[in-house]
Amino acid sequence: MIELTKQIIKYPRFVTKEWEPFDAIELARLTENIVCRKEDSARKYTAFYATGVYGGIATGYAVGCCLRCVFCWVELSREFPERYGEFFTPEEAYEHIVATAKKYGVHKARVSGCEPTLCRGHLIGLLEHIEDDHHIKIFILETNGILFGIDKDYVREIFDRFDKVYVRLSLKAGTPEDFQRKTGARKENFEIPFQAIRNMVDVVGIETLGKRWHVAAMSLDPRIMSPEERMSLLKRLMDIDMRILVLLEEEIVDPYKTTLLRLKAAGLDLKWPIKKIYRPAKEIIRELLKK
Ligand code: SF4
Numbered sequence: 001m002i003e004l005t006k007q008i009i010k011y012p013r014f015v016t017k018e019w020e021p022f023d024a025i026e027l028a029r030l031t032e033n034i035v036c037r038k039e040d041s042a043r044k045y046t047a048f049y050a051t052g053v054y055g056g057i058a059t060g061y062a063v064g065c066c067l068r069c070v071f072c073w074v075e076l077s078r079e080f081p082e083r084y085g086e087f088f089t090p091e092e093a094y095e096h097i098v099a100t101a102k103k104y105g106v107h108k109a110r111v112s113g114c115e116p117t118l119c120r121g122h123l124i125g126l127l128e129h130i131e132d133d134h135h136i137k138i139f140i141l142e143t144n145g146i147l148f149g150i151d152k153d154y155v156r157e158i159f160d161r162f163d164k165v166y167v168r169l170s171l172k173a174g175t176p177e178d179f180q181r182k183t184g185a186r187k188e189n190f191e192i193p194f195q196a197i198r199n200m201v202d203v204v205g206i207e208t209l210g211k212r213w214h215v216a217a218m219s220l221d222p223r224i225m226s227p228e229e230r231m232s233l234l235k236r237l238m239d240i241d242m243r244i245l246v247l248l249e250e251e252i253v254d255p256y257k258t259t260l261l262r263l264k265a266a267g268l269d270l271k272w273p274i275k276k277i278y279r280p281a282k283e284i285i286r287e288l289l290k291k
Contacts, residue, residue, distance in 0.1 A: 004033060013079040014265040015068045015184040024146045024185040024192065028066035028118055034081045035064035036119035043122040044085030046077055046113070048096040050104035054140060058101035060093050060126075061113040066146050068184030069172055070266040071224060073256040074113045090125025097126075098133055107137040117147040120154065127162045138164055145169045145193030152199045159204045159212065167213040168249070169196060174225065174233030182224070197240055206241050220250035220277045223270045227278075234281050245285045252277055 007030050012022050035044040044063040051059055063077040063085040077084035088096065097109050109130060110116075116123055130139050141158070148155050148169070158165055171194075173179035176187035183189075200213050215237065219230050237244045253259060255272050263270055 007033060008082050011082075012068055012184060014262060015070050016265050017267045019184055019266075021180050021184060021186040022068075024066045024183075024189040025150060027185070028115070028147060031064040031066055031081060031115075032118050035062070035085070035114075036122060037087050038121075040089050041119070041121035041125050042087035042089045043093070043119040044077075044081065045088050045093060045096075046075065046085045048093075048100050050100050050106055054108050054110075056104065056106035057108040057110055057140065058097050058104065058106055058136075059109070059113075060088075060097050060111045062111050062116065063114055064118050065115040065144070066118065066185075067115070067144050067172065068262075069218075070182050070184075070262050070268060071218060071253040071259055072262060073254060073259050075258060077113065090122050091129060093122070093126050094129035094133070097130075098135055101135055107135060108140060109136045109138075110140040110142060112142060115144055115146070116141055117143050117154070120147075124157070124161075127158070127165060131162050131164055136164065138166055141165050141167045143167060143169055143196075144172070145196035146189070148199055149192035149194070149196035152203065155196070155199045156203045159200075165212070167200065169193065169200070169213065169215050171215060171217040171219070171233065174219070174229040174231070174236070178225070178229050182218075194236055194240065197237075197244070201241065206243060209241075209243055210247050214247045214249060215244050216249040216251060218251050218253070219248075220280065221252040221274065222276060222278060223274065224253055224268075230278060242285070245281050246289075248280075248282050250278070250280050250282075 045060050047061040049059055064081045065078050130136050173182050176190040179190035180187040204212055219225050
């Protein structure tokens with residue numbers, strides 16, 4: 001208990017200009033100490049609701065992440081996991097998610113507001129229920145790729161055991177320095193999400209791209225990514241497999257209240273509304289492939 005209190009005192013909150021980078025794997029374990037309960041695989045959630053993204057999806061809004069992206073939109077439960085949420089076992093979370101899906105007539109589900117791969121026992125337990133459920137047809141696993149990058153067996157377990165899982169892996173930066181600046185994590189962690197992509201390719205094959213997984217990146221927004229950084233990111237993906245670019249989902253920063261707060265803390269001054277975005281890489285690649 002004293003140890004946990006000490007960890008909470010030192011817990012990384014908002015990225016600032018004087019930020020001391022943390023190790024994302026260490027932060028994952030530290031966060032798990034706060035938001036996961038070992039004895040019954042419970043995890044902290046703050047809400048269950050349905051939203052229009054993905055054409056309608058039931059969402060369990062859970063607590064805790066191992067990065068501190070400056071453009072992140074999630075609630076302040078990210079910075080203060082000890083203050084937010086209540087514990088739900090995998091079965092309880094499943095019951096809430098499926099009840100929400102039925103209430104709103106949607107057949108997709110996800111865990112959002114957090115990094116869902118934290119609390120592995122909880123996620124596996126939840127997916128076991130989802131896999132057996134007749135109403136939920138697909139579970140979209142949105143991840144930053146940190147835990148999938150350091151553990152190929154975790155990736156294998158997810159894909160081998162759960163046919164309903166579709167992974168959306170989201171990249172945050174195109175160089176180690178930019179990764180550190182934008183996520184608060186050490187630049188040495190930059191490579192890990194790319195390793196997660198390689199792990200997925202090894203486990204389920206590139207031919208399952210678009211059927212079981214795809215990559216997203218915060219790379220359409222010139223306010224947060226320079227052309228050089230973007231080129232570096234696209235090249236890294238191309239080095240893994242060019243087909244990843246054909247389905248690359250690129251994003252811009254949206255002005256959520258929490259995003260604005262985090263950008264301000266980091267000393268970043270973005271202008272709204274956005275005036276210009278990059279041309280999506282997938283458009284360029286598709287055009288080239290037609291020639
Ligand atoms: S954007 Fe995603 S990975 Fe980054 S801090 Fe927010 S929840 Fe975590």
